[in-house]
Amino acid sequence: MANYKPDLSCQNKFIPINFAEQILPGTFEYALCYIVENKLDLSGFDAWYNNDKTGAAAYPPTVMLKIILLGYAHGLISSRRIAKACENNILFMSVSGDIQPHYTSIAGFVAKMHEQIELMFTQVLMICDEEGLIGRNMFAIDGCKLKSNASKEWSGTF
Numbered sequence: 001m002a003n004y005k006p007d008l009s010c011q012n013k014f015i016p017i018n019f020a021e022q023i024l025p026g027t028f029e030y031a032l033c034y035i036v037e038n039k040l041d042l043s044g045f046d047a048w049y050n051n052d053k054t055g056a057a058a059y060p061p062t063v064m065l066k067i068i069l070l071g072y073a074h075g076l077i078s079s080r081r082i083a084k085a086c087e088n089n090i091l092f093m094s095v096s097g098d099i100q101p102h103y104t105s106i107a108g109f110v111a112k113m114h115e116q117i118e119l120m121f122t123q124v125l126m127i128c129d130e131e132g133l134i135g136r137n138m139f140a141i142d143g144c145k146l147k148s149n150a151s152k153e154w155s156g157t158f
Contacts, residue, residue: 022094028073029091031133036066039127044116059101064109065120066095079107 023029045061070092071082083103085092093100110117128134 017090017093019094019097022090029070029095032066032069032073033095035124035127036062036069040065040120040123042120044119045113048112048116059099059105059109061109061113063096063099064101064106065117067092067101068106068110068117069124070095079103079110082106 023033042061042065049058067082067086071077071085074085076082076085080103082092083101083106086096086100087093125134
């Protein structure tokens with residue numbers, strides 16, 4: 001009779017993970033964490049949170065910004081998908097410090113803080129320009145496609 005090693009696929013295994021070692025220097029995630037933690041002025045978010053004496057603790061704006069920007073960079077624009085990525089994706093876990101906000105918290109943060117987040121995008125672009133990360137050949141802010149009734153003959157040429 002054949003002797004096989006046992007199949008342990010049903011067994012749980014605890015694997016120690018150092019989240020700081022998962023984000024490697026030179027990657028987008030490393031640059032994102034560095035910019036959000038060290039370069040951005042996040043004082044505009046403090047006025048919204050008045051929970052120092054009462055209320056539950058809020059998610060830090062640095063964590064929320066990092067997971068939202070990382071999600072957008074990876075094509076995840078749904079708050080449910082970003083929340084799912086915080087549970088399953090090691091990069092999202094590392095960037096967030098294993099904080100797993102509910103999708104309603106993510107959606108609420110984006111809806112409530114859209115003006116502050118817009119200012120953050122501007123700051124990030126300026127920082128990237130200072131660091132030489134923008135090639136200045138072409139830069140597009142929005143790639144949405146709009147239906148048009150203009151023809152090429154009437155729209156002009158370069």
